[in-house]
Amino acid sequence: MTTQTKTLPPKPASAAGPALRPGIAPLTGIGATIKQVTALAVMLIPLVGFVIAVQRALEGRMSTTDVVLFGVFYFLHMGGITMGFHRYLAHKTFNTSPFFEGLLLICGSMAAQGPIMFWVTTHRRHHTYSDQHGDPHTPNLHGPGVLGRLRGLWYAHMPWMLARDVSGWNFFAPDILANRKLFFYHRTYGLWILLGLALPAAIGGAIGGTWDAAWSGFLFGGLARVFLANQAAWCVGSICHMIGSKPFKTDDNSANNWTVAILTFGEGLQNNHHAFPGSFRHGVKWWEPDLSGWLLYGLGKLGVVWNLREPDQKTIEKMRKRALTQ
Numbered sequence: 394m395t396t397q398t399k400t401l402p403p404k405p406a407s408a409a410g411p412a413l414r415p416g417i418a419p420l421t422g423i424g425a426t427i428k429q430v431t432a433l434a435v436m437l438i439p440l441v442g443f444v445i446a447v448q449r450a451l452e453g454r455m456s457t458t459d460v461v462l463f464g465v466f467y468f469l470h471m472g473g474i475t476m477g478f479h480r481y482l483a484h485k486t487f488n489t490s491p492f493f494e495g496l497l498l499i500c501g502s503m504a505a506q507g508p509i510m511f512w513v514t515t516h517r518r519h520h521t522y523s524d525q526h527g528d529p530h531t532p533n534l535h536g537p538g539v540l541g542r543l544r545g546l547w548y549a550h551m552p553w554m555l556a557r558d559v560s561g562w563n564f565f566a567p568d569i570l571a572n573r574k575l576f577f578y579h580r581t582y583g584l585w586i587l588l589g590l591a592l593p594a595a596i597g598g599a600i601g602g603t604w605d606a607a608w609s610g611f612l613f614g615g616l617a618r619v620f621l622a623n624q625a626a627w628c629v630g631s632i633c634h635m636i637g638s639k640p641f642k643t644d645d646n647s648a649n650n651w652t653v654a655i656l657t658f659g660e661g662l663q664n665n666h667h668a669f670p671g672s673f674r675h676g677v678k679w680w681e682p683d684l685s686g687w688l689l690y691g692l693g694k695l696g697v698v699w700n701l702r703e704p705d706q707k708t709i710e711k712m713r714k715r716a717l718t719q
């Protein structure tokens with residue numbers, strides 16, 4: 394297996410260059426305003442919900458149902474993003490049935506990280522220009538010294554979503570654009586976000602039997618879950634391109650960070666992932682924390698997913714030697 398995914402456009406020859414690279418277009422006027430208002434809503438509305446949820450918890454008004462709803466919807470949110478949006482859609486690392494595909498993409502949409510065309514084009518662009526100009530969320534191009542690093546970490550965590558540019562659909566994701574079945578999930582994105590907020594509210598209300606229990610379910614399983622899970626997910630773009638171990642020599646600054654990996658079901662193993670982007674696993678060793686990789690392996694045994702792609706031992710050793718000799 395090659396270390397590059399077939400779906401990724403070729404890497405540019407040089408790290409130098411203007412901010413806008415092939416596949417990226419400037420965004421002006423109403424388009425830029427819509428992008429920025431949407432991004433701010435995604436950052437701020439869940440934050441407000443999280444603050445209210447914390448206040449409720451401090452007042453002793455967090456029920457066992459709330460904790461379970463938070464856990465279950467965190468699992469669906471992170472599983473949908475990591476297995477569905479990332480490893481299935483962006484990197485095509487396995488095949489599955491239309492039913493399981495739908496389940497993965499609906500759960501991923503509930504994360505409110507953008508509809509599939511935004512997510513996949515942004516992510517493939519990240520791999521194409523990783524830690525160079527054109528990378529939508531690199532923490533490494535924000536000046537020297539500690540201040541530059543801190544500025545970079547902050548930018549790569551959230552403000553990158555406000556950038557006045559757009560990743561080309563035809564350039565980065567023509568395969569998804571041409572697939573009407575997949576595009577359905579793009580068009581119905583807003584519906585799935587609402588479902589991800591309404592379901593915990595309905596379940597909380599049904600179990601608690603009061604409007605207050607429904608409100609609490611909405612806060613913990615809905616907004617607070619979106620806030621915390623996305624904070625963890627955005628650490629992959631910020632922390633995991635600066636802080637952590639680098640067992641493989643890649644063309645970027647990607648690093649393996651176990652804390653982030655545990656919180657993000659394996660995504661924090663960024664150095665492994667950038668070395669082998671076409672692999673369904675992010676853990677190269679079986680014991681590296683990669684819950685989504687372990688789940689996909691198990692689902693493969695059950696026949697729910699198939700054609701799970703991963704590098705053979707020889708390819709891994711070759712990459713390991715490359716790291717030692719350079």
Ligand SMILES: [Zn+2]
Pocket residue numbers: 519523629630634647663667
């Ligand atoms: Zn990365």
Ligand SMILES: [Zn+2]
Pocket residue numbers: 479483484516520666670
């Ligand atoms: Zn990736």
